Amino acid sequence: MGKNVYVGVDLGGTTIKVGLCDEFGRLLHTYEGPTGTEHGSDVVLENIAQYTRKLVADSSHEWEQVAGIGAGIAGFMDIPEGFIKLSPNLGWRNVPVKKILEEKLGKTVKIDNDANVAALGEAWSGAGAGIPNVVCYTLGTGVGGGIIINGKIYQGFKGMAGELGHITVVPDLEAVRCGCGMKGCLETVSSATGIIRMGKEAVERGEHTSLALLSDLTAKDVCDAAKSGDEVSLRIVNRAALYLGKSMAAVSVILNPQRFIIGGGVSKAGEFLFTAIRKYYQEFTQESAKEGVDIVAASLGNDAGIVGAAGLNLHS
Amino acid sequence: MGKNVYVGVDLGGTTIKVGLCDEFGRLLHTYEGPTGTEHGSDVVLENIAQYTRKLVADSSHEWEQVAGIGAGIAGFMDIPEGFIKLSPNLGWRNVPVKKILEEKLGKTVKIDNDANVAALGEAWSGAGAGIPNVVCYTLGTGVGGGIIINGKIYQGFKGMAGELGHITVVPDLEAVRCGCGMKGCLETVSSATGIIRMGKEAVERGEHTSLALLSDLTAKDVCDAAKSGDEVSLRIVNRAALYLGKSMAAVSVILNPQRFIIGGGVSKAGEFLFTAIRKYYQEFTQESAKEGVDIVAASLGNDAGIVGAAGLNLHS
Numbered sequence: 001m002g003k004n005v006y007v008g009v010d011l012g013g014t015t016i017k018v019g020l021c022d023e024f025g026r027l028l029h030t031y032e033g034p035t036g037t038e039h040g041s042d043v044v045l046e047n048i049a050q051y052t053r054k055l056v057a058d059s060s061h062e063w064e065q066v067a068g069i070g071a072g073i074a075g076f077m078d079i080p081e082g083f084i085k086l087s088p089n090l091g092w093r094n095v096p097v098k099k100i101l102e103e104k105l106g107k108t109v110k111i112d113n114d115a116n117v118a119a120l121g122e123a124w125s126g127a128g129a130g131i132p133n134v135v136c137y138t139l140g141t142g143v144g145g146g147i148i149i150n151g152k153i154y155q156g157f158k159g160m161a162g163e164l165g166h167i168t169v170v171p172d173l174e175a176v177r178c179g180c181g182m183k184g185c186l187e188t189v190s191s192a193t194g195i196i197r198m199g200k201e202a203v204e205r206g207e208h209t210s211l212a213l214l215s216d217l218t219a220k221d222v223c224d225a226a227k228s229g230d231e232v233s234l235r236i237v238n239r240a241a242l243y244l245g246k247s248m249a250a251v252s253v254i255l256n257p258q259r260f261i262i263g264g265g266v267s268k269a270g271e272f273l274f275t276a277i278r279k280y281y282q283e284f285t286q287e288s289a290k291e292g293v294d295i296v297a298a299s300l301g302n303d304a305g306i307v308g309a310a311g312l313n314l315h316s
Numbered sequence: 317m318g319k320n321v322y323v324g325v326d327l328g329g330t331t332i333k334v335g336l337c338d339e340f341g342r343l344l345h346t347y348e349g350p351t352g353t354e355h356g357s358d359v360v361l362e363n364i365a366q367y368t369r370k371l372v373a374d375s376s377h378e379w380e381q382v383a384g385i386g387a388g389i390a391g392f393m394d395i396p397e398g399f400i401k402l403s404p405n406l407g408w409r410n411v412p413v414k415k416i417l418e419e420k421l422g423k424t425v426k427i428d429n430d431a432n433v434a435a436l437g438e439a440w441s442g443a444g445a446g447i448p449n450v451v452c453y454t455l456g457t458g459v460g461g462g463i464i465i466n467g468k469i470y471q472g473f474k475g476m477a478g479e480l481g482h483i484t485v486v487p488d489l490e491a492v493r494c495g496c497g498m499k500g501c502l503e504t505v506s507s508a509t510g511i512i513r514m515g516k517e518a519v520e521r522g523e524h525t526s527l528a529l530l531s532d533l534t535a536k537d538v539c540d541a542a543k544s545g546d547e548v549s550l551r552i553v554n555r556a557a558l559y560l561g562k563s564m565a566a567v568s569v570i571l572n573p574q575r576f577i578i579g580g581g582v583s584k585a586g587e588f589l590f591t592a593i594r595k596y597y598q599e600f601t602q603e604s605a606k607e608g609v610d611i612v613a614a615s616l617g618n619d620a621g622i623v624g625a626a627g628l629n630l631h632s
Contacts (some may be wrong), residue, residue, distance in 0.1 A: 076604075133473055147570070149465065156572025157449055160605045163569040168562070168600065171487050180602050246484070250566050253479040254463070256472025284484065286496050288392075289476045 004067035005059075007052050007107075008121075008310030010114075011073045013037055013089040016048055018055045019306035023314065025125025027307055029059035041095045049104040068313025070110045071097065072117030072305045079159050082111045110312040114305060116153045116162060118263065118298075119146020120315055121308030126300040127261045135257040136298070137164055137244065139266035142179070143187040147255065152315050165191065167250060169243040186247045190240040192219035192266050198236045207232050223269035237269065238276055245280025252289040263298025270297075320383035321375075323368050323423075324437075324626030326430075327389045329353055329405040332364055334371045335622035339630065341441025343623055345375035357411045365420040384629025385425045387413065388433030388621045395475050398427045426628040430621060432469045432478060434579065434614075435462020436631055437624030442616040443577045451573040452614070453480055453560065455582035458495070459503040463571065468631050481507065483566060485559040502563045506556040508535035508582050514552045523548050539585035553585065554592055561596025568605040579614025586613075 003022065010017040017032040033051050036043045048071070056063055075087030082098020084090075101109040112120075119136035128134040132151055138144035145164030147154040154161050165187035166180050175184030176197075188194050199222045203212045209232035210225050211217060225233035248260055260281075267273065278295050285293075300307055319339065326333040333348040349367050352359045364387070372379055391403030398414020400406075417425040428436075435452035444450040448467055454460035461480030463470040470477050481503035482496050491500030492513075504510050515538045519528045525548035526541050527533060541549035564576055576597075583589065594611050601609075616623055 149470070154465070154571075157574040157609065158572060158604065158607055160568070160572035160602075160607075161570065163572075163602065163605060166569045166602045166605070167566050182600070182602050185602075250483050251570055252476070253482045254477065254567055254570055255470075256474060256476035256479075258473040284498070286476075286479065286482045286498050286501075288474065289479060289482070291474055291476075293473065 002061065002065050005061050005065045006310040006313055007055065007066055007069040008306035008308065008312075009048055009052070009069065009071035010117075010305035010309060011035065011044070011048065011071055011090070016044075016051055017302075017306050018048070018051045019303065019310060020055055020059050020061065021307055021310035025121070025129075025307055025311055027303055028061075029055060030303075030306065031055040031058065035090075037090055041090070041092050044090070045097065045100050045104065048101060052105060066107055068108045068110070069101065069105060070112070070117070070309035070312030071101070072114045072309045073097070073111055074114045077111060077113065077159070079112055079155060082109060084111075108313060110316060112153060112309075112312055112316070113159070115144030116146040116155075117308035117312065118144070118304040119148055119162070119261070119308065120153050120311050121300050121304035121306070122261050122263065122298050123148040123151065124311045124315060125307060126304060127296050127298050128259055131259045133255070133257045134259045134261055135162075135164070135248075135251055135255065136261040136263065139190060139192065139262065139264035141191060141193055143191045144264070147257075164247060164251070167247045169246045186243055190244045190266070195219040195222050195236060195240055195266065198222075198239065199233065202232045202236070209233060219266050220268070223266070223273065227269075227272055237273060240266070241273060241276035242280045244277050246284050248277075248281050248295070249284040249286070252285050252293065256289055258293060260293070260295045261298050262295065263301075263304060267297055318377065318381050321377050321381045322626035322629055323371065323382055323385040324622035324624065324628075325364055325368070325385065325387035326433075326621035326625060327351065327360070327364065327387055327406070332360075332367055333618075333622050334364070334367045335619065335626060336371055336375050336377065337441075337623055337626035341437070341445075341623055341627055343619055344377075345371060346619075346622065347371040347374065351406075353406055357406070357408050360406070361413065361416050361420065364417060368421060382423055385417065385421060385423050386433070386625035386628030387417070387425065387427045388430045388625045389413070389427055390430045393427060393429065393475070395428055395471060398425060400427075424629060426632060428469060428625075428628055428632070429475070431460030432462040432471075433624035433628065434460070434620040435464055435478070435577070435624065436469050436627050437616050437620035437622070438577045438579065438614050439464040439467065440627045440631060441623060442620060443612050443614050444575055447575045449571070449573045450575045450577055451478075451480070451564075451567055451571065452577040452579065454580035455506060455508065455578065456580040457507060457509055459507045460580070463573075480563060480567070483563045485562045502559055506560045506582070511535040511538050511552055511556055511582065514538075514555065515549065518548045518552070525549060535582050536584070539582070539589065543585075543588055553589060556582070557589060557592035558596045560593050562600050564593075564597050564611070565600040565602070568601050568609065572605055574609060576609070576611045577614050578611065579617075579620060583613055
């Protein structure tokens, strides 16, 4: 029998992506297919099982080499029990994912939330490889987070650790309500949604900006306009970076991680955004807490989820 | 040979306190003597060694039962190496504490900073006993902090984790400079020093307050006046509680600890202060991150340091 390999499942609302990793987190083979969300959880879980068998069969590995399977899922869950309490984007309530998949596949299955799993992927074999303590931000529709301590996902008391998008950073006078119910959360300014909102508001206020010429504004539009010198867009991207930097200052005096990793769609704005984030981080972080700390871009892209899910059986 | 016991050393600028604990963190015996700071580090370390031998001899235990010795020290240090880089209150620079004490006593010696050690004491056998993930605040001259994850002190990359007094919480317009170099740190409003400062400022502004009648204002004076209904003092104590609550809200979405423990001189203001802290914590913390989380007073008082130091050999 060959070496152990691990299967990671990235369960999205439209597509299920599965990948095979070796024990070093190297992605050996991938496969993907439709989720079938509309057919309900039984079909979705059967799809996961089939795609997983197909993935292994198509690779040069034996089924016996599969030492564990992990899945990253968006939603509220009981992680040790592998039980989804509520997943709004899948329309699931009370689905015992671990139990069902273990029965179907005869392998140990672990689940975790998508932001944690992406963080683990980056920490294991992406931008955090070899660094024991990293904190990851995912700047997408919302702002997700994941905290890796000694190479493992840190869950906290009820799995709520790493909810970095809900650090309150915006002062009361400028704060808007967040989806979580609080005001002034990082997510309201540093997510794609927040950037789009600020862009639309500027246009509505009649500010002089090239964004006024665009319909269906995206966060990329705002970042591109900023790079082209549009002052309003520059102000918006700077604001997103400012509050990210401030939140990292808080994380640094609380956890003192060695590295921050930033991924997600918004992070594709590139060095332009990272330069601003680093500047504000330096400005707002206590001297000793920032010593030797770096801020880098995620390196696995969309594969972070499958790699991290595969790693759940080694690093949790 | 009887059961293992552990020695904890609380090294203060004036007094060295030593204590003997069993494997459950129960304090069996204590001893204390002058530090002898003025005679330099060689004498201080010899005093520690002598007090430790005396402690064990006076107790009903054999020297052979001592399975480890720990010391809590204020200052900057290399914790794994047991090396003090700088301790302003002892006037030390580059003192290899671990190495010297191990030679003198023939036992394993571990050191850590005083706030971390007090946190470990409370987590081990004080207000956090049985709770794996707790965050401790010590409200004294400054605001110290300690983070306990899975029953162990979490140090972070360069030992700067748990510097809770330096979370930026005060909005720019009201922020004053902190000793650490930044502005708006929690320590500027929620430490004894911060409370005294706000009291003096109110008196200087000519506000109507009973504090004006006192010389040599202490944080206890302000808390007592607040309890007696002095409105200015009430506002000051509320402000200290407000920003503590806000900092805990940030800690909760980052780490999601199960329990917050608050100790130090200011915490002796009692239920009056805790009621305010809990109110603000509830107000500013995201729903899921505060679920089931409690905020309690430290229970070991001045013994937290020696108990936690004794625990360094079991919990680090």
